[in-house]
Amino acid sequence: MNSLPSASSRLRRAREATGTGLVVALVSLAAIGCLSAWAGAGHAGSPAKIEVREARVLLPVMPGRNTNAYFRIVNTGGAPDRLLSVTSPAVSAAELTVHRMNEENGAFRESSGSVEVPAEGEVAMSPHGSAVTVRSDPSWRPGERVAFTLAFQRSGTITVEADVRPVTLGSAP
Template sequence: MLKRNLLLGALLGMSLLAQAHEYDAGQLHIEHPWSREMPPVAPTAAAYFVVHNKGGEADRLLGVSTPVAGKAELHEHVHADGVMKMQQVQDVTIPAGGEVKFEPMGYHVMLFDLKQQATDGERFPLTLTFEKAGAVEVEVAVQKDAPQGHDHGGHGKHQH
């Protein structure tokens, strides 16, 4: 019995680790929220993730908030006169059966007035508010390097 519980515990622990960066909310599946480690003096940071919509109806991300920043906005990068700029967007539609990637040079969550920059390996909470799925709290993993593609198992060493 003891052995069985230990095994169960080990399995549970493993599955928690494997899914630590994925969240389900209604028809939405949110993958690997992360933020790049910034210099301690940087006043802003950005958070990225992927939202899949498994449902038959579109949903919309309406807003974001986090206790670590004075203000959090949805941003996108746009090309204007050959220059990449970012600008605030009011909401982001997650199409039915589709996905939207929040990633460097694309949509991102912009955090302003940071009380303190998080460092590599730390996490901070972020609440995403969707029109249909409601408020979803995720943890943003702070890391030095961007995650490699869609390799969910790969949190190992990164070769330069």
């Protein structure tokens, strides 16, 4: 009995090893090429860079009722971020929400928990998308400013002042 592999068996194993090695080498080269392109474009190590460029809160038709605040959040960084919460000393509760429709075409707001802000992108909150639902202060008047603090997963907190606007002007930035 011969316990050594035959020449054809050794040749087959050598071909399989060479094929596997070639695939690994090509995949590695492709990965290095993609990483080089990504780094060359300035994205390597580029954190999220968040700016809040517009902030407004609607004056409800009935004072003291729930209303919405809207923010235009811009991320000029190379990594995504997430808006986790919004607070304000001027409101008792603030909740991140999203606009939804039911089967009878009735609109309602649903808690969203958080809002994704894409890398090199923006979120423009609106009556038909994301918003911050708050209990309004009955003393608010058009033109006043209300401070809000937005807490982001990566970027920390940003405090901005939102313009109080009547509902008729509320959906326009």
